[in-house]
Amino acid sequence: MSLRLTGVSKTFHTNGPKLVLDEVTLEVEDGHMMVIVGPSGSGKTTLLRCVAGLESVDRGRVEVGGRDVTQADPGDRDVAMVFQDYALYPHLSVRENIAFGLRARKVPRADIDAQVAEASAAVGLEGSLDASPNHLSGGERQRVALARALVRRPAAFLLDEPLSNLDAELRTQTRREIRSLQRSLKTTTLYVTHDQVEAMTMGDTVAVLRAGKVEQVGTPEELYEEPANVFVARFLGSPPMNLFPPGLLGSAASTAAGVRPERISFVEQGSGRFDGTVDLVERVGGEVIVHVRCGDGVLLVRRDVRSAPSPGDAVGLHFADEDLHTFDAEDRRVG
Amino acid sequence: MLAWPYLSGLFLLVALPAVAAAVLAFTEFSGVQAPRFTGTDNVRRLVADDAFWSSLGNTLIYILIAVPLRLAAALGFALLLHRRSKASTLARPIAYLPTVVPDVAYVLLWLWLLNPLYGPIAGAFGLTGLLTDPWGARVALPLMAAFQIGEAFVVSLAVRRSIPKSVYEAAAVDGARPLFTFTRLTLPLMAPALALLALRDVILSLQINFVPALLLTDGGPRYATTYLPLFVYRTAFRYFRLGYASTIALSMFVLTAAVVYVQYRMAKRWRVLD
Numbered sequence: 001m002s003l004r005l006t007g008v009s010k011t012f013h014t015n016g017p018k019l020v021l022d023e024v025t026l027e028v029e030d031g032h033m034m035v036i037v038g039p040s041g042s043g044k045t046t047l048l049r050c051v052a053g054l055e056s057v058d059r060g061r062v063e064v065g066g067r068d069v070t071q072a073d074p075g076d077r078d079v080a081m082v083f084q085d086y087a088l089y090p091h092l093s094v095r096e097n098i099a100f101g102l103r104a105r106k107v108p109r110a111d112i113d114a115q116v117a118e119a120s121a122a123v124g125l126e127g128s129l130d131a132s133p134n135h136l137s138g139g140e141r142q143r144v145a146l147a148r149a150l151v152r153r154p155a156a157f158l159l160d161e162p163l164s165n166l167d168a169e170l171r172t173q174t175r176r177e178i179r180s181l182q183r184s185l186k187t188t189t190l191y192v193t194h195d196q197v198e199a200m201t202m203g204d205t206v207a208v209l210r211a212g213k214v215e216q217v218g219t220p221e222e223l224y225e226e227p228a229n230v231f232v233a234r235f236l237g238s239p240p241m242n243l244f245p246p247g248l249l250g251s252a253a254s255t256a257a258g259v260r261p262e263r264i265s266f267v268e269q270g271s272g273r274f275d276g277t278v279d280l281v282e283r284v285g286g287e288v289i290v291h292v293r294c295g296d297g298v299l300l301v302r303r304d305v306r307s308a309p310s311p312g313d314a315v316g317l318h319f320a321d322e323d324l325h326t327f328d329a330e331d332r333r334v335g
Numbered sequence: 336m337l338a339w340p341y342l343s344g345l346f347l348l349v350a351l352p353a354v355a356a357a358v359l360a361f362t363e364f365s366g367v368q369a370p371r372f373t374g375t376d377n378v379r380r381l382v383a384d385d386a387f388w389s390s391l392g393n394t395l396i397y398i399l400i401a402v403p404l405r406l407a408a409a410l411g412f413a414l415l416l417h418r419r420s421k422a423s424t425l426a427r428p429i430a431y432l433p434t435v436v437p438d439v440a441y442v443l444l445w446l447w448l449l450n451p452l453y454g455p456i457a458g459a460f461g462l463t464g465l466l467t468d469p470w471g472a473r474v475a476l477p478l479m480a481a482f483q484i485g486e487a488f489v490v491s492l493a494v495r496r497s498i499p500k501s502v503y504e505a506a507a508v509d510g511a512r513p514l515f516t517f518t519r520l521t522l523p524l525m526a527p528a529l530a531l532l533a534l535r536d537v538i539l540s541l542q543i544n545f546v547p548a549l550l551l552t553d554g555g556p557r558y559a560t561t562y563l564p565l566f567v568y569r570t571a572f573r574y575f576r577l578g579y580a581s582t583i584a585l586s587m588f589v590l591t592a593a594v595v596y597v598q599y600r601m602a603k604r605w606r607v608l609d
Contacts, residue, residue: 054504075510087501091523100519101509148509 001065001078001155003028003051003188008060010046010212020046022212024060028156028205031186033179034217035203037193039235043212044192045084048158051190052081065155075104080149081158085165086141088133088148094120095129098147105152119151122181139170146178150185157182157189163198175202196236200224208232230331233258239289239300241325255334256327261289261302263323266309272318274299278309292317359581366577377582387583389558390566391590393473397562398540398594401477406533409484413491414521427492434485438546445479446551469559472552476544476560479551487532494528495521530602537594541587563587 010021020043028034036044049055051062053074062070069077080101089097098119102112120126123143133141142162149157162178163171179202182189193199199206200220208215208223208231216228227233227241234240241258269275276294288308290301292315299317309315326335360377364370381387412430416423433441448456451463464471498521506516522529545564548554554561554569561569563583571580 052504052508054507074504074507075512077508079508081505081508083501083505085499085501087499087505089502089505089520091526100506100511103519104506104509104511104515148505152509 001188002030003156004063006061008050009058010050011058020212024214026207028188028190030188032204033182033189033191034205034207035191035199036207036209037196037199038209042209044209045160048160048192052079052158053077078155079158080152080154082145082149082162084161086145088141088144090134093130093132094144097144098151101152115151119147123147138166157187159191161193228333230327233325242299258325259319259323261300264301264317264319267316267318269314269316272316274317276315278311278313281308281311356581356584359578360585362578364578365575377579381582390561390563394562396473397477397544398537401480401540402536404481405484405536408481409487409491412488413495417492417495430488433482442547442550449475466552467556469557472556472559476547490528490532494525498524534595534598538591541591
């Protein structure tokens with residue numbers, strides 16, 4: 001079932017009015033996963049909470065499976081949510097945690113047992129059903145939270161930065177598992193994160209949020225290759241896109257331009273677009289991030305470690321015309 | 336070194352009198368002549384003493400009414416006032432206020448409120464027998480104490496506020512209605528604290544009825560509010576049977592320990608105490 005937000009606005013009034021969601025319109029197609037990504041304070045979690053019904057919306061409409069749930073209670077929206085801190089019920093066992101929503105809905109006991117067994121098997125928790133959440137690791141707690149969400153077979157999953165409390169290795173593993181689980185269940189999912197790697201690897205579509213406004217919605221490839229504006233271009237990609245001041249590359253005086261660090265190659269001095277001197281070489285696994293000083297600015301270049309220059313080297317920098325992104329005076333993409 | 340003043344005070348003012356009372360419990364002592372060891376005479380007298388059993392019954396009735404009432408009131412106010420709002424901020428000290436009123440002043444206020452002739456409660460509700468009828472008095476005194484929720488309210492408030500908001504939000508998304516949330520979430524999560532508060536309140540209730548029983552009803556009508564502390568006081572300082580009074584006090588200690596043990600076992604069995 002699809003999930004649609006139309007013109008959703010929300011203002012908080014603590015310490016004066018603050019607009020946190022500004023006419024947000026989004027649609028997650030049936031069975032797809034949309035990742036909402038944005039910096040801290042961009043309104044991602046508030047957006048998710050508005051969909052869950054944990055925050056009211058000031059204006060706009062929230063639909064789950066074509067049903068208007070804007071005014072519905074959280075329990076009547078047919079959505080399940082995984083919280084950032086998992087929000088497990090600490091006094092209940094894993095089994096009781098998973099079954100809690102079914103008990104609340106007065107599902108017959110036999111059905112509860114079957115559904116709990118199915119959900120716990122899906123996340124690999126069969127052996128820990130009688131354990132207390134307090135005795136589980138972060139990764140296991142995360143699985144309990146996931147099982148609790150999927151046991152109800154809701155129309156949509158809402159996941160609020162579910163990996164943020166896990167260590168790097170577990171995060172990668174769990175990311176893969178959530179994605180594969182979502183694909184096999186084909187449940188419409190809205191996933192919030194501030195981590196662009198999660199956004200780019202998990203989402204069928206990605207929505208970039210800034211200051212309560214949707215900056216761009218598209219597939220990860222579209223967002224990366226054709227960012228709608230300078231913010232999206234700089235926000236997605238690590239290290240961020242290099243930006244050149246207007247007029248520097250011979251284009252219109254009001255047009256800024258940018259190029260991704262991995263699209264720049266090193267050439268002989270004088271034969272590329274710029275000449276510069278290597279300031280710093282940062283090794284990131286098998287790759288290096290090379291900081292090249294060109295006049296007043298610094299360009300970042302991402303290359304394989306084997307083709308990396310050394311600090312102090314004089315280098316030429318080159319990139320193809322098709323790798324150049326250009327933006328107008330309002331920072332919107334023009335090419 | 337710094338603990339010496341405290342330890343000295345504890346020894347001189349608590350431990351020594353307690354041991355002395357335990358020893359005196361097996362003597363006949365009027366306070367004038369030297370104590371005379373009488374073995375278990377006092378215990379046998381106590382078991383056969385109708386006045387003791389009547390006081391014990393009154394005390395248990397007081398506890399049975401006062402403890403659940405006070406605990407329910409503390410929990411109720413904590414649930415009502417745990418949210419951050421101007422009204423809650425104003426109401427919290429009001430809920431605590433009866434606890435800080437001195438006992439004598441508090442009792443005198445209730446003496447006026449419950450006065451069968453001109454008291455407002457008698458006037459408004461026609462309840463004229465609350466101090467003159469034995470069962471009226473048995474109910475009125477613990478009811479009066481139910482307003483002094485004090486520490487139980489503060490502890491309940493702190494415990495309720497320590498439950499993460501996200502747990503309630505998860506329950507709301509899970510489809511839990513308020514009653515389900517209360518019985519399956521709030522109450523179990525607060526249970527360890529409530530169990531401890533109940534233990535503490537039982538111990539407290541065995542003792543705090545002395546002032547109202549003395550000033551409000553003088554143990555009456557027809558001994559209905561003669562609780563164990565008042566019984567001890569009268570035996571010791573009206574009849575000067577200090578040895579026998581110590582035996583009654585010792586029985587209070589045994590009773591307190593027994594009640595605490597039973598509650599502790601129940602709490603362990605229900606897994607509300609780790």
